[in-house]
Amino acid sequence: MPRPLAPALAALAAATTLGALAAAPAGALAPMTPLPSAGSSPVAAQPGFRVLPYLQNPSSDSMTIVWVGELDTAGTVTVRGPGIGTRTLTSDPRHLDLMEYSDAELAQSIPGLEQGSWLLSDNNYQHVVEVEGLKAGKTYKYTVTQDGVEHEATFSTAPDAQRWQDVRIVAFSDTETEPYGRIEHREWEIAHAGYADGSVQRPGTDSVWADKYGTAVRYGQELVRYPMNQAQALDANLDTIAAQDPDLLMIAGDLAQGSGYQPAWDEFWRHFAGEFGTLASTVPLVTALGNWETYAGISGGYGTPTDRTPPVVARNRYHDYMITPGDPHNTRFKDSYYRLDHGPVTILTLDSTNGVPDENTRTGQLSGEVFSGDDTNLTPERMSTDTQGEIAAPEYDATFADVFGTDPAQSDLPNLTPGGEQWDWAREQLANARAQGQVILVQFHHAAYSSGVHGTPPNHEHADNQSGVAMRAYTPMFEEYGVAAVISGHDEMFERSLVDSDGDGVGVQVYDVGVAADGLRGEQLYRTQDGQWEPIRFNTHSQWMAAKDEPELWENDENGQPRLLDGGLHYGHLQMDLRRTRCGSELTFTPVYLFPLMDQDYEVTGTERRVYDDVLTLDIDADGRVVQDNSCTGNAHRP
Numbered sequence: 337m338p339r340p341l342a343p344a345l346a347a348l349a350a351a352t353t354l355g356a357l358a359a360a361p362a363g364a365l366a367p368m369t370p371l372p373s374a375g376s377s378p379v380a381a382q383p384g385f386r387v388l389p390y391l392q393n394p395s396s397d398s399m400t401i402v403w404v405g406e407l408d409t410a411g412t413v414t415v416r417g418p419g420i421g422t423r424t425l426t427s428d429p430r431h432l433d434l435m436e437y438s439d440a441e442l443a444q445s446i447p448g449l450e451q452g453s454w455l456l457s458d459n460n461y462q463h464v465v466e467v468e469g470l471k472a473g474k475t476y477k478y479t480v481t482q483d484g485v486e487h488e489a490t491f492s493t494a495p496d497a498q499r500w501q502d503v504r505i506v507a508f509s510d511t512e513t514e515p516y517g518r519i520e521h522r523e524w525e526i527a528h529a530g531y532a533d534g535s536v537q538r539p540g541t542d543s544v545w546a547d548k549y550g551t552a553v554r555y556g557q558e559l560v561r562y563p564m565n566q567a568q569a570l571d572a573n574l575d576t577i578a579a580q581d582p583d584l585l586m587i588a589g590d591l592a593q594g595s596g597y598q599p600a601w602d603e604f605w606r607h608f609a610g611e612f613g614t615l616a617s618t619v620p621l622v623t624a625l626g627n628w629e630t631y632a633g634i635s636g637g638y639g640t641p642t643d644r645t646p647p648v649v650a651r652n653r654y655h656d657y658m659i660t661p662g663d664p665h666n667t668r669f670k671d672s673y674y675r676l677d678h679g680p681v682t683i684l685t686l687d688s689t690n691g692v693p694d695e696n697t698r699t700g701q702l703s704g705e706v707f708s709g710d711d712t713n714l715t716p717e718r719m720s721t722d723t724q725g726e727i728a729a730p731e732y733d734a735t736f737a738d739v740f741g742t743d744p745a746q747s748d749l750p751n752l753t754p755g756g757e758q759w760d761w762a763r764e765q766l767a768n769a770r771a772q773g774q775v776i777l778v779q780f781h782h783a784a785y786s787s788g789v790h791g792t793p794p795n796h797e798h799a800d801n802q803s804g805v806a807m808r809a810y811t812p813m814f815e816e817y818g819v820a821a822v823i824s825g826h827d828e829m830f831e832r833s834l835v836d837s838d839g840d841g842v843g844v845q846v847y848d849v850g851v852a853a854d855g856l857r858g859e860q861l862y863r864t865q866d867g868q869w870e871p872i873r874f875n876t877h878s879q880w881m882a883a884k885d886e887p888e889l890w891e892n893d894e895n896g897q898p899r900l901l902d903g904g905l906h907y908g909h910l911q912m913d914l915r916r917t918r919c920g921s922e923l924t925f926t927p928v929y930l931f932p933l934m935d936q937d938y939e940v941t942g943t944e945r946r947v948y949d950d951v952l953t954l955d956i957d958a959d960g961r962v963v964q965d966n967s968c969t970g971n972a973h974r975p
Contacts, residue, residue: 349933377437378452381406381459381649383483386608389413390616392659394584394678396472396494399620404605405429405482406459413465417476423886427463434653435460437598438635444599446516451898454515454599464659473679489617492583492895495621495679497772502935503681506577507586507783508909509825510850512628513603514593517566517853523552525858525883526907528871532889532903537897545938555861555869563855563932563940569907570607570853572930572943574615577909579945584678585619588825588849589626589688590783596632596650601657621658624685625672626781626826627724629654638726644735647727651748660685662908667760670752673758675765680921680960681914682769686780688807688824690729691722695794697801698725708797710874711805711953715886719809720793721753723782725801754809760811765888766817773960775914775923779823783848784808785835785875787883788827789860792874798862802826820923820954823910825850828857830908831881832950840942841964845925845952846877849910855906858883880950882906882929893936902946906930914956923962924953 387404395398401413408431411736414424436458445451463482470476473495479488495503531537539545541558547562564572577585592600627652631638636646651672660671672687695702704718733747733806750758782804783790792798793805804826814822815837821844828850836843859871859881871884878884888904907928915922927950931942954962 366847377442377455377458377626379457381457383407384485385482385487386456386460387605388487388614388617389478389480389489390609391491391620393466393661394491394494394676396496396679398466398468399470399476399491399493400464400466401480402659403463403482403487403609404432405461405463406457407483408461409483411463411480411482413467413478413480413778415476415478417470418474421470422459423467425465425467427465429461429463432460432462432656432970434649434656436911440634441597441599444634446519448519449515454600454602460972462656473500477773487617489614491618491620492585494677497677497679497774500679503679503914504580504582505584505586505678505681505777505844506580506582506909507588507779507823507847507912508532508573508849508905509588509626509853510590510821510828510854511570511587511604511607511852512566512590512593512854513570513607514597514600515603517570517593517603519565521549521561521563521565521913522855523554524559524856525554526559527883527885527887527904529884529887532887534899535887535889536892538888538890542548543954544897548938554858557869563934563938564907566853567607567612567966568940569930571612572606573852573907573909574613574921576609576928576930576943576945578615578619580911582619582911584622584683585615585624585778586683586823586848587621587852588779588823589624590628590825590850590854591623591626591654593628593631594631594635595651595654596646598653599634600655620674622683622685622779623658624779624781625651625654625687625689625951627689630689630724630727632888639735641728641731644727644732645739648736648739655748656926667748669757670748672748672750673761677774679827680775681777682774684765684776684778686752686762686778686810687750687758688723688752688780688782688804690727690732690749690751691806692729692753692756693721694724694728695720695722695801696725696728697794697799702795704793704795706795706797712876714793714805720795720803720806723752723802723804723806725794738787752807752809763813766813766819770817770960773958774959775921775956776817776819777821777823778814778819780807781824782807782826783824783831783846784811784822785833785846785877786827786829786848787831787859787871787873787875787878787881788829788848788857792872796874798860798872811844812837813842816949820956820962821847821912821925823843823847823849828855828902829881829883829905830929830948831883832925832927832952833875833877834879835877842962845954847910847925851906851908851929853907856907858905882927882948885950886948895936897936899934900932902931906932920958921956922953924951924955926951960972
């Protein structure tokens with residue numbers, strides 16, 4: 337029988353009732369009986385939109401439009417454009433029982449914000465409308481009407497895979513939204529390279545800057561905080577992305593600051609489809625699960641070894657919001673890994689949140705022997721197997737079974753392990769995409785190659801128990817099928833690595849793009865015997881990183897105040913442009929950062945789109961593979 341949620345959570349350190357855990361996505365498990373929450377939101381349900389329309393599951397002949405209201409009333413979508421004239425469709429609202437606030441969320445106070453001002457009602461009704469019969473590569477206008485409130489926007493279908501000219505995709509990770517992000521200025525690590533020639537130093541701890549934005553200690557050094565808070569950074573990022581008119585936006589995990597913390601999701605949608613911004617109304621979101629999608633914040637965290645209800649709720653909230661391309665063979669895992677084709681591009685999204693056997697540095701459960709040094713010492717015997725040191729898979733599976741009344745073997749948590757279902761599925765999809773001549777991109781959250789805080793495996797001398805190193809198991813498969821690039825996040829830094837096992841000069845480009853809006857981290861450091869902090873640099877495949885290769889350049893103004901001219905760690909994103917050529921294509925990667933513009937009082941007045949010094953263009957042949965030198969076009973591969 338399903339377990340009552342409230343008693344299950346009562347023993348948690350951050351105890352709270354999560355309310356009803358009832359609704360599951362279509363085709364999933366039968367839901368449990370809803371249970372009332374202990375408290376209820378003080379905000380009454382409102383007509384109209386709680387979440388404005390956002391785009392999901394795009395293709396060359398269809399688009400899925402999703403929105404969330406607060407009343408149990410149908411809405412309509414009217415679409416106008418080529419091939420369909422004017423078409424009106426009616427939605428069928430579905431109650432999202434998981435989205436009710438917990439007691440802890442209702443009682444939360446955030447310094448600097450009016451208590452509860454970020455709360456909405458406890459009512460969430462999702463509307464999902466698939467518009468079919470569209471023409472490839474065309475733009476459509478649409479109007480969604482909910483309770484008499486209208487929202488207008490446009491969308492464009494994917495081009496035909498055989499007839500296309502260019503595709504633009506933008507990627508970032510670690511948005512990690514939450515109400516506190518409206519006031520929090522994150523730590524701002526300085527590049528290990530320090531300052532550019534001729535630069536003066538940053539403002540110090542006794543400066544006007546420090547008085548305005550505060551300071552934080554990183555690796556024994558007190559530094560000023562970044563001048564934009566997280567909400568400002570995300571809005572600036574989204575505005576800059578919108579100006580480039582991309583076809584898709586990839587978000588490689590950690591969307592909210594705890595998927596089991598409902599105010600974090602409310603904040604996410606305010607930025608993407610709400611009062612702060614509406615990019616998701618015109619650009620489809622292509623998302624991956626991250627470690628924060630298995631975390632509930634103040635509503636129970638990761639739970640306890642005997643009760644992992646908070647992570648079960650967290651993952652299934654993500655599943656409820658994201659309507660990803662359906663796979664009849666993946667109903668158990670609710671599309672936590674999936675394939676999306678967009679014209680000549682195939683994007684495989686993997687779930688990197690769990691490996692088998694489980695590893696945990698706290699309990700001492702490790703798969704490989706402990707070693708030191710860089711990744712040249714990562715032998716097969718030392719290879720790690722897991723990315724999540726906080727939760728053991730059997731614990732999650734048992735709780736999932738109790739909550740939904742199923743067998744533990746039917747849990748929605750896949751594993752990344754070679755020979756597992758996701759592994760076999762990935763190989764099958766890669767082979768199919770390669771046979772079709774597609775340009776292949778892969779995304780997952782935990783960066784397999786990183787110089788950041790999660791860059792070392794749990795069995796390393798300087799261990800991390802949420803490391804992405806276990807995902808390196810996929811690299812030979814990616815090389816075999818000619819994957820052009822892997823997009824990840826997790827370490828909240830900007831880095832590019834190249835893995836070229838056979839030395840043919842091609843390999844796979846690997847990006848950590850965790851610079852959406854949360855932390856601004858530098859390299860992972862360790863303390864030497866003489867007390868100095870030095871970079872570990874476990875990742876020998878690194879080709880460029882903002883934390884090492886972009887020193888800051890400051891100068892004093894007429895009042896003797898330091899002014900940043902360029903360089904350093906900033907929020908941003910990766911822009912990918914695929915352009916058709918005479919006998920293939922070119923894929924250009926542009927690492928974009930948002931340079932803060934400031935007045936004489938260090939007040940941020942805006943941002944400027946700038947590009948780091950690591951623009952990369954790859955030649956791709958007619959079969960969709962990256963080549964060292966495409967003699968047809970004469971364009972060389974520039975590593």
